[in-house]
Amino acid sequence: MTTTSVTLSGVTRRFGATTVLDDVDLGFGPGVTGLLGPNGAGKTTLLRILATVLAPTAGTVRLLGRDPGDVTARTEVRRRLGYLPQANGFPRGFTAFRFVDYLAVLKEWTETGARHAEVRRVLGLVGLGDQATSRLRRLSGGQQRRVALAQALIGDPDLLVLDEPTTGLDPEQRASLRGVLSAAGRRSTVLLATHQTEDIAALCERVIVLDGGRVRYDGSVADLVGSAVGKVWLADEPSPDSLSSWRTGTGRFRMVGQHAPVGTELAEPTVEDAYLLLRGTKAEPAVTS
Numbered sequence: 001m002t003t004t005s006v007t008l009s010g011v012t013r014r015f016g017a018t019t020v021l022d023d024v025d026l027g028f029g030p031g032v033t034g035l036l037g038p039n040g041a042g043k044t045t046l047l048r049i050l051a052t053v054l055a056p057t058a059g060t061v062r063l064l065g066r067d068p069g070d071v072t073a074r075t076e077v078r079r080r081l082g083y084l085p086q087a088n089g090f091p092r093g094f095t096a097f098r099f100v101d102y103l104a105v106l107k108e109w110t111e112t113g114a115r116h117a118e119v120r121r122v123l124g125l126v127g128l129g130d131q132a133t134s135r136l137r138r139l140s141g142g143q144q145r146r147v148a149l150a151q152a153l154i155g156d157p158d159l160l161v162l163d164e165p166t167t168g169l170d171p172e173q174r175a176s177l178r179g180v181l182s183a184a185g186r187r188s189t190v191l192l193a194t195h196q197t198e199d200i201a202a203l204c205e206r207v208i209v210l211d212g213g214r215v216r217y218d219g220s221v222a223d224l225v226g227s228a229v230g231k232v233w234l235a236d237e238p239s240p241d242s243l244s245s246w247r248t249g250t251g252r253f254r255m256v257g258q259h260a261p262v263g264t265e266l267a268e269p270t271v272e273d274a275y276l277l278l279r280g281t282k283a284e285p286a287v288t289s
């Protein structure tokens with residue numbers, strides 16, 4: 001029986017004297033889980049561990065039920081893993097088709113006909129079926145990001161690790177991609193680091209907020225948003241009590257804070273509001289050096 005579970009127990013990662021992940025315990029099964037956090041929170045480091053690119057300094061990792069510290073098990077995990085790194089890192093001179101085909105060869109798709117059909121399928125999934133023969137350097141930033149994502153989708157991996165997949169994508173492509181990722185999440189474990197709170201709201205049931213290398217929140221998106229009810233309000237003037245405020249297109253100020261003034265007009269909170277509130281309350285930083 002294959003397992004799709006992923007678990008981390010007491011995972012710590014240090015770079016020299018700097019602790020970037022500190023005693024992280026997490027478990028995942030099928031579905032799309034969002035990973036939010038400020039710059040430097042440790043999201044990429046966590047995803048690199050889940051993609052078997054980096055080993056933890058301490059703690060235990062089980063990917064698809066296996067220990068990635070064991071060479072044979074790691075190879076087996078990699079066969080069932082799709083990874084979109086934060087940076088695209090394309091070789092020079094490749095077309096979209098040749099690049100994805102090259103990665104498919106590395107993923108052991110030895111039969112040419114089946115491999116080419118798979119390359120066409122994943123390029124189609126990211127909306128680039130008609131750009132297969134375009135050279136990568138001639139594609140826009142958003143199109144290049146979609147090519148990078150296409151390679152992660154080869155073979156419908158059981159574990160899909162995506163580091164900011166929607167960076168640079170236009171609204172239509174982001175919407176279309178949500179369809180692809182939610183479909184993947186029906187059978188696979190999908191982990192998605194992003195700064196786009198709308199993508200979390202649209203796509204994820206569960207969200208993890210990482211802050212200073214520690215898990216600050218792990219729960220449903222609905223509960224996170226629910227925690228901000230009554231703490232987002234609209235007024236004609238900014239309030240000094242708010243954690244965050246800005247003048248909206250209507251000319252009124254939208255504010256997020258622990259205490260909405262009595263009698264004020266409340267607004268429906270978003271994931272972003274709840275995230276700002278969470279960040280606005282004190283967290284002990286784990287990153288030490």
Ligand SMILES: Nc1ncnc2c1ncn2[C@@H]1O[C@H](COP(=O)(O)OP(=O)(O)OP(=O)(O)O)[C@@H](O)[C@H]1O
Nearest residue numbers: 015018020037038039040041042043044045046086
């Ligand atoms: N190989 C490395 N050597 C030294 N420090 C590193 C290394 N990789 C990451 N770090 C440090 O670890 C911290 C967390 O980095 P990481 O890239 O995991 O954060 P992040 O949450 O993904 O940030 P962002 O939102 O900016 O992408 C940063 O302070 C970074 O400088």
